[in-house]
Amino acid sequence: xxxxxxxxxxxxxxxxxxxxxxxxxxxxxxxxxxxxxxxxxxxxxxxxxxxxxxxxxxxxxxxxxxxxxxxxxxxxxxxxxxxxxxxxxxxxxxxxxxxxxxxxxxxxxxxxxxxxxxxxxxxxxxxxxxxxxxxxxxxxxxxxxxxxxxxxxxxxxxxxxxxxxxxxxxxxxxxxxxxxxxxxxxxxxxxxxxxxxxxxxxxxxxxxxxxxxxxxxxxxxxxxxxxxxxxxxxxxxxxxxxxxxxxxxxxxxxxxxxxxxxxxxxxxxxxxxxxxxxxxxxxxxxxxxxxxxxxxxxxxxxxxxxxxxxxxxxxxxxxxxxxxxx
Amino acid sequence: xxxxxxxxxxxxxxxxxxxxxxxxxxxxxxxxxxxxxxxxxxxxxxxxxxxxxxxxxxxxxxxxxxxxxxxxxxxxxxxxxxxxxxxxxxxxxxxxxxxxxxxxxxxxxxxxxxxxxxxxxxxxxxxxxxxxxxxxxxxxxxxxxxxxxxxxxxxxxxxxxxxxxxxxxxxxxxxxxxxxxxxxxxxxxxxxxxxxxxxxxxxxxxxxxxxxxxxxxxxxxxxxxxxxxxxxxxxxxxxxxxxxxxxxxxxxxxxxxxxxxxxxxxxxxxxxxxxxxxxxxxxxxxxxxxxxxxxxxxxxxxxxxxxxxxxxxxxxxxxxxxxxxxxxxxxxxxxxxxxxxxxxxxxxxxxxxxxxxxxxxxxxxxxxxxxxxxxxxxxxxxxxxxxxxxxxxxxxxxxxxxxxxxxxxxxxxxxxxxxxxxxxxxxxxxxxxxxxxxxxxxxxxxxxxxxxxxxxxxxxxxxxxxxxxxxxxxxxxxxxxxxxxxxxxxxxxxxxxxxxxx
Numbered sequence: 001x002x003x004x005x006x007x008x009x010x011x012x013x014x015x016x017x018x019x020x021x022x023x024x025x026x027x028x029x030x031x032x033x034x035x036x037x038x039x040x041x042x043x044x045x046x047x048x049x050x051x052x053x054x055x056x057x058x059x060x061x062x063x064x065x066x067x068x069x070x071x072x073x074x075x076x077x078x079x080x081x082x083x084x085x086x087x088x089x090x091x092x093x094x095x096x097x098x099x100x101x102x103x104x105x106x107x108x109x110x111x112x113x114x115x116x117x118x119x120x121x122x123x124x125x126x127x128x129x130x131x132x133x134x135x136x137x138x139x140x141x142x143x144x145x146x147x148x149x150x151x152x153x154x155x156x157x158x159x160x161x162x163x164x165x166x167x168x169x170x171x172x173x174x175x176x177x178x179x180x181x182x183x184x185x186x187x188x189x190x191x192x193x194x195x196x197x198x199x200x201x202x203x204x205x206x207x208x209x210x211x212x213x214x215x216x217x218x219x220x221x222x223x224x225x226x227x228x229x230x231x232x233x234x235x236x237x238x239x240x241x242x243x244x245x246x247x248x249x250x251x252x253x254x255x256x257x258x259x260x261x262x263x264x265x266x267x268x269x270x271x272x273x274x275x276x277x278x279x280x281x282x283x284x285x286x287x288x289x290x291x292x293x294x295x296x297x298x299x300x301x302x303x304x305x306x307x308x309x310x311x312x313x314x315x316x317x318x319x320x321x322x323x324x325x326x
Numbered sequence: 327x328x329x330x331x332x333x334x335x336x337x338x339x340x341x342x343x344x345x346x347x348x349x350x351x352x353x354x355x356x357x358x359x360x361x362x363x364x365x366x367x368x369x370x371x372x373x374x375x376x377x378x379x380x381x382x383x384x385x386x387x388x389x390x391x392x393x394x395x396x397x398x399x400x401x402x403x404x405x406x407x408x409x410x411x412x413x414x415x416x417x418x419x420x421x422x423x424x425x426x427x428x429x430x431x432x433x434x435x436x437x438x439x440x441x442x443x444x445x446x447x448x449x450x451x452x453x454x455x456x457x458x459x460x461x462x463x464x465x466x467x468x469x470x471x472x473x474x475x476x477x478x479x480x481x482x483x484x485x486x487x488x489x490x491x492x493x494x495x496x497x498x499x500x501x502x503x504x505x506x507x508x509x510x511x512x513x514x515x516x517x518x519x520x521x522x523x524x525x526x527x528x529x530x531x532x533x534x535x536x537x538x539x540x541x542x543x544x545x546x547x548x549x550x551x552x553x554x555x556x557x558x559x560x561x562x563x564x565x566x567x568x569x570x571x572x573x574x575x576x577x578x579x580x581x582x583x584x585x586x587x588x589x590x591x592x593x594x595x596x597x598x599x600x601x602x603x604x605x606x607x608x609x610x611x612x613x614x615x616x617x618x619x620x621x622x623x624x625x626x627x628x629x630x631x632x633x634x635x636x637x638x639x640x641x642x643x644x645x646x647x648x649x650x651x652x653x654x655x656x657x658x659x660x661x662x663x664x665x666x667x668x669x670x671x672x673x674x675x676x677x678x679x680x681x682x683x684x685x686x687x688x689x690x691x692x693x694x695x696x697x698x699x700x701x702x703x704x705x706x707x708x709x710x711x712x713x714x715x716x717x718x719x720x721x722x723x724x725x726x727x728x729x730x731x732x733x734x735x736x737x738x739x740x741x742x743x744x745x746x747x748x749x750x751x752x753x754x755x756x757x758x759x760x761x762x763x764x765x766x767x768x769x770x771x772x773x774x775x776x777x778x779x780x781x782x783x784x785x786x787x788x789x790x791x792x793x794x795x796x797x798x799x800x801x802x803x804x805x806x807x808x809x810x811x812x813x814x815x816x817x818x819x820x821x822x823x824x825x826x827x828x
Contacts, residue, residue: 001608001609001610002590002592002596002606002607002608002609003596003607003608003609004593004595004596004607006609089572092572093571093572095578095581095585096581096582096584096585096591097591100397103397104396104397107396107397108396111395152609251609254609254610255608255609255610255611256610309609310609314598314600314607314612317607317611317612318600318612
């Protein structure tokens with residue numbers, strides 16, 4: 001597969017995952033605001049922006065302006081519309097490598113988002129719009145799995161999705177725990193801000209899944225364990241990391257001529273840590289550092305992928321590996 | 327560019343809805359005979375349309391438009407808004423060609439491409455046709471698409487033009503004539519294929535009731551043609567389509583064709599040349615390429631040989647090509663044979679190499695380097711069509727009857743300054759075909775671009791791209807100039823419309 005194509009598929013997928021994450025976070029947050037009376041609304045919006053790695057805008061902070069910033073603002077590179085446009089642009093670059101069905105769905109989603117306007121969705125209930133974005137992306141993922149051959153390109157799509165999910169979830173958890181858990185003692189008791197913890201679970205589309213494991217008893221320690229270390233829930237960091245590793249192993253198998261090295265070792269190490277680490281130890285240690293390290297590892301895996309498959313130096317390819325005389 | 331549409335309507339029967347705006351004029355009408363009755367091969371379509379409620383027609387057109395938009399079948403317009411994607415307007419009604427007419431077209435195009443390939447080989451080797459003074463030497467050497475770098479270069483099987491799209495028009499007497507050859511990087515074939523797919527979805531029963539010859543095997547035929555060009559000793563040749571990238575107006579087509587053929591779609595930045603071998607950069611390392619179907623003009627192909635600031639091409643490609651390690655389709659330097667001044671000599675070229683008369687006639691063409699022609703042309707600018715010889719896509723063209731005096735003045739200056747660069751042709755009333763315009767059916771001017779493949783043998787899929795000048799009276803069919811397109815049906819069987827006309 002062309003290196004450029006792999007790169008585009010990877011980014012297409014990352015951007016879509018990011019847009020879906022953003023849509024869900026706004027949706028959950030707007031919904032939660034209906035129940036949360038009192039408290040500092042401003043502060044809650046700031047938190048949301050922080051967990052999406054978006055800097056605070058100048059001027060008024062209110063539901064309308066923040067939602068617009070995160071949804072339709074084309075100058076904000078992490079808005080939903082920017083993410084979907086970037087994903088589509090990447091897909092457009094590799095149209096012949098994805099199925100027609102995938103392209104049609106992504107293009108449809110793009111046109112739908114492009115034609116929507118803040119004024120209209122705000123009056124018509126933003127939930128409906130945000131939900132349609134999520135559904136549009138789920139549909140795209142389903143179409144991808146159903147129509148694209150599960151070969152190298154498909155694995156690059158999966159690496160992109162799960163690398164993005166791992167990082168985004170780590171940032172979200174970090175923001176949440178640093179704000180809401182100031183005291184150690186709170187770990188094991190019913191938290192004061194019950195609704196915020198539910199919001200965190202819903203932001204990871206994991207409330208129901210959590211309840212099935214731990215019942216509806218909301219305990220920060222359980223939440224941390226679930227979102228970090230649960231092996232089965234598709235939104236946990238451990239699960240995402242395992243998927244990322246599977247995909248990277250498949251890629252290295254598909255391009256068997258070469259020694260992939262770094263990226264695979266890094267993802268293997270991260271996965272092993274998540275497989276064996278104890279939640280008690282993580283919580284009694286420095287949770288912030290732990291989550292920050294995960295983000296750092298993801299960044300290293302990303303550059304490892306680039307070194308092995310995308311931006312390798314030509315001299316190396318011509319000498320040590322030898323050109324594959326096709 | 328609006329024709330003074332003043333047809334002589336006296337004595338012409340008024341047609342029932344939805345044809346009430348349908349008028350005949352001097353141009354050949356594809357659907358109606360001169361008596362106002364539908365030609366035999368259009369009868370079925372005509373009657374279906376009479377019975378069809380306006381509502382249904384409208385709905386089907388909408389459905390077709392949606393299909394194009396959702397599939398992202400778009401093109402890019404240069405100039406107005408950098409990189410704007412648009413759907414190319416699609417007209418629902420098919421353009422129908424009888425088997426007999428097609429047979430003539432096929433023979434004519436085969437003859438033409440065979441002669442033009444012999445011409446190119448001769449030009450870049452011995453130049454016999456120049457020594458014999460059939461084509462003036464200075465005309466060839468002053469052509470901006472003549473590539474001296476190609477002199478003496480052996481190209482696989484002497485095939486210079488493997489992929490060709492020739493523009494035909496139908497003259498008022500019903501004959502098809504060649505308007506221009508496109509021997510460099512002709513485009514439009516993906517629209518031919520996409521139009522057919524949409525047609526089969528929107529009008530399945532009508533399509534089924536006509537015996538239409540299939541065109542879906544174009545991708546396969548193109549692949550076969552490219553494979554036949556592969557350098558010797560490469561049992562499993564790797565083929566790639568080289569595109570300038572997504573911002574090119576025909577990118578959709580490049581991606582479409584690569585997918586149809588199952589070959590890699592590459593950009594210049596994916597390729598590199600080492601020891602005169604072309605490689606592409608893949609996730610599994612470098613991989614050798616044997617045949618490149620390039621959709622980039624000569625000028626941008628290799629910054630070391632041609633335009634130095636081109637980032638679209640591949641440095642060193644020309645040398646790899648000359649070394650015979652990679653084949654290009656089309657070859658470098660084919661543009662000399664579709665120069666619009668050389669075009670005037672094609673009948674003579676056919677006679678010279680094949681000893682035959684041209685089956686498809688040329689349109690009368692005057693070279694403005696000739697003093698008498700130039701004088702005549704400058705005096706009759708408002709009647710003629712002036713074309714710059716090296717341009718395509720409807721750029722660099724003056725249509726006399728619909729031009730302003732300042733446009734004519736501009737061309738007059740340019741012609742005087744550089745007469746070699748221009749030709750003059752009479753303003754042709756080429757044929758018109760029925761189109762849906764505001765829920766009514768009206769005639770619009772159409773041309774036809776069949777796609778010719780030249781490999782081990784000549785393959786022409788039965789059909790082509792029918793382009794429509796959607797503006798009333800307009801003669802410009804180019805997508806970049808407000809044209810649209812239609813599906814083109816070539817019928818099984820050999821009934822000839824000209825003979826069967828009652």
